[in-house]
Amino acid sequence: MPLPPDIHRLLPAFLSAAQNDNFSAAARKLGVTPAAISKNIRVLEEKLSLRLFARNTHSVVLTDEGKALLQEVEPLWRALSSTLENAASSNRQPSGSVRVSAIPGFAQQQLIPLLPNFLAQYPELNLDLALDARVVNLVAEGFDVGIGNRVDPDSRLIARQLRPMRTMYAASADYLSQHPPLNTPQDLVHHSCLLHRNASTNQIIKWDLADSVPQGELSGRVVSTRPESLISSAINGLGVVGVAGWYIEPHLKSGALVPVLEDFWTAGVPLWLYYSSADLPPRVRVWVDFILEHFQP
Template sequence: METLANLESFVRSAETGSFSAAARRLALTPAAVSRNVALLERNLGVRLFQRSTRKLTLTEAGEHFLVEIGGNLDALQTAIASVSNDRSEPAGVLKVSMAPTFGITHVMPLLPAFLARYPKIRPDWHFENRPVDLIEEGYDAALGGGFDLAPGVVSRALAPAHLVAVASPAYMAGRLTPTDPGDLARLDGIVMRSSRTGRVRHRTMRNAVGDEMPAQLAETIMVNDPGAMREAAILGLGVTLLAVSDVLSSIEQGKLVRLLPRWYADAGAISIYYATRALLPAKTRVFVDFVVEAFERERLAERFAGSVG
């Protein structure tokens, strides 16, 4: 009987058209994938791929074999992962990437309860403002937004990433309160310069009825971290646009006030990302479930929605 590794290497190679792409999805080396496929061909006694320096092409026998096992392979992977995860206690190093402000504020507080439930897991958490490559860099999961869904990676949305305009009460004292996003341009602006492009990104805001208007903040102060933007606003240096998740506690504590309460900028979603490889480690599965449950329990999707005012 063929091993799951051989069958999986064949199916992923057929889907991606190369051993290298299949290897990234499976967290293997290209040589290992090629070896698995060659062993499968030898055992079956047929050639499954026509190989060239540029790509792989299925033979007629390979096309037929792919149709026969494609769906059954997914079912087999799920069954094996379920049995394995049920029998083994989650353990090992859990390497996770997350944005600093969001991670420290909303994910770090989950750690005590998570470790109490899964004491054999050892967190290796990286707080960084960049979309990591989960497979190439060896991450088990990542939290944030703006990730490209590379082959072999899936995302699960946790909450909306809505940006709102905020400033300190001291800064707004004696100043006219803006009535629409266009009014923000006459205030001192705290903006973020992209570490990748070096440019300042300006947003378009919308309201509940669908009206849209550019929010062209003055580039009075430029930083490269949302946490620094929040602190600059708290210090009374101007107005800024930040995700609700980054400023919610500051608003609740009275350190910041939300301007234009019916307007927000939609920056996508805050999601949790992980690889869709066979036999997803128990440590990753329980972490994803734990975070999802926490967001639902705390109603964070609703609380992070700038559209509700």
């Protein structure tokens, strides 16, 4: 059966609603009304003789037929959009907005200081940064690029490894002068450990040291979801801190903190750059190239 000639007009509503599981969110993304989204999807269902969404008072959910259509159509639509954008941009500077999801510490400490150079080089580009310590569904949430060590599993994503996220350990000189020596990780049971709680899982983040660490025996009087507050606590003599190196390094250089257990620090966990296709539009390609230039191992 030949496709209806106006099928292209109806697909954006379907794709946006499928990605957001909500007609109102889809409407905001496309700049139309929820009624327009609902109408276009209803017309598409009639033309295809398929029920694409199961609707109730509070939400819409893809049917099996809708999921099958999304799986087939979404990569083709992205490829078409990218091709058209590349053609339109071939003779001019990259322009538009790049939506980026990045873990907060990396973005604040490593990435944002580099933005003036990038934005000066590409004056017609804007960056939309979402800095959340959570697992992100890159495609469904409409991000162009993700930077972190966890995203929702998706075979469509391309992952490029960046420099590892290394944990460093430190305390103030005053604290160390008043407490037992710290020669091995086992000595931590005699110290106040400033512990980092993952805000999204509510779990204490384990300390990553090369020798066995008695994780269950580590304790301290300060636990926080914010690494910056743990750094401040360490500077004020409240204990030993272990967080990503980009938080600690400036305070090691200033002398506010002293490194501990350096012989047991590990190489760290991988940090990744994620994006959805090798055929990127110019606005995204220049951002990906910029990140790789500065942060590849």
